[in-house]
Amino acid sequence: MSRVEIGLWQLEARAKRCVEALRKNGFDAAFYPGAESVRTRVLAECEKAGSIGFGGSLSVRELGIFEALEGKGKTLLDHGRVPPEQKAAARIGQLTCDLFLTGTNAVTLDGCLVNLDMIGNRINAMAFGPGKTVVVAGGQKVVADVSEAIRRIKATAAPRNAKRLQLSTPCVSSGFCQDCDSPQRICRVYSIIERKPAHSDISVLLCGEPMGL
Numbered sequence: 001m002s003r004v005e006i007g008l009w010q011l012e013a014r015a016k017r018c019v020e021a022l023r024k025n026g027f028d029a030a031f032y033p034g035a036e037s038v039r040t041r042v043l044a045e046c047e048k049a050g051s052i053g054f055g056g057s058l059s060v061r062e063l064g065i066f067e068a069l070e071g072k073g074k075t076l077l078d079h080g081r082v083p084p085e086q087k088a089a090a091r092i093g094q095l096t097c098d099l100f101l102t103g104t105n106a107v108t109l110d111g112c113l114v115n116l117d118m119i120g121n122r123i124n125a126m127a128f129g130p131g132k133t134v135v136v137a138g139g140q141k142v143v144a145d146v147s148e149a150i151r152r153i154k155a156t157a158a159p160r161n162a163k164r165l166q167l168s169t170p171c172v173s174s175g176f177c178q179d180c181d182s183p184q185r186i187c188r189v190y191s192i193i194e195r196k197p198a199h200s201d202i203s204v205l206l207c208g209e210p211m212g213l
Contacts, residue, residue: 008208011139014109015206018142021111026196028203029111038136038207039063045099045134045203046074053094054078055126057103058164059136059212065101095129102126103212104137104204105157106149113193113204114149116157116186126193132201138211146192158187160213 001009015031022029032038042065046052052074054060066078077097079090094100106114113126113135126133143149159171162184169185170178177187196202 008139011142011210012208014142015139015208018107018109018111019204019206021109022107022204023111025111025194027111028201029206030203031206031208033208035063035207035209035211038205038211039065041205042101042134042136043068045132049074049097049099049131051075051077051093051097051099053090053097053100053130054080055094055100055102056080057101057136057212059103059138060101062211063136097129098131100126100130100133102133102135104135104141105213106141106143106152107137107204107206108143108145108149110145111194112146112149113191114146114153115191116153116161117189117191126191126200126202128197128200132203135202135204136207136211137204138207138209140210141212142206149192150190153190154187157213162186164213 019029019031032041042063046065046069052069054066054077056079066076069076077090077093079087082090104113105116108114126135143152154177158177159175162169162172167184167186169182170180
């Protein structure tokens with residue numbers, strides 16, 4: 001086996017184990033071998049929804065879901081695609097939309113979702129508001145436990161997202177978390193979902209390929 005094949009084998013093995021744990025924790029969870037099969041599932045979920053919120057996930061963005069739905073008569077709520085004065089309204093709409101599409105920074109082997117949540121909107125939208133939430137995650141985001149998930153956020157997700165958002169934080173310069181005091185610091189709020197919240201409908205789709213950051 002090549003280096004790439006061995007790496008994908010490990011991602012698949014971890015993701016499949018994680019799916020079992022997520023199901024025990026009450027989530028609808030499924031494994032998909034590649035991004036295209038994830039995209040097919042997400043678009044099928046979109047067919048049932050009139051209003052769809054996008055949580056700023058690069059994993060979801062890479063699937064081209066927004067572009068595939070444009071012009072099809074659906075209300076698309078993506079705060080990353082509207083002018084600054086419309087962002088608040090888009091985020092509020094995400095709390096009550098029919099379907100909310102988002103990613104996660106880490107998923108633990110015992111079935112917890114762990115996120116860097118810059119303004120607290122993602123945890124609210126995932127757990128309490130929408131008719132249904134679909135969480136998409138690449139296999140590289142499966143970690144052993146919550147402690148490792150926090151380390152992954154600080155070491156990987158936060159610096160890369162700060163760079164993506166063109167922020168002027170110390171981690172953008174160094175590539176490492178500096179536990180900074182920057183006014184643009186994005187690692188301010190962390191959300192941990194250990195079990196599917198009551199009265200919520202959350203599906204977690206784990207991919208055997210890397211997706212997002």
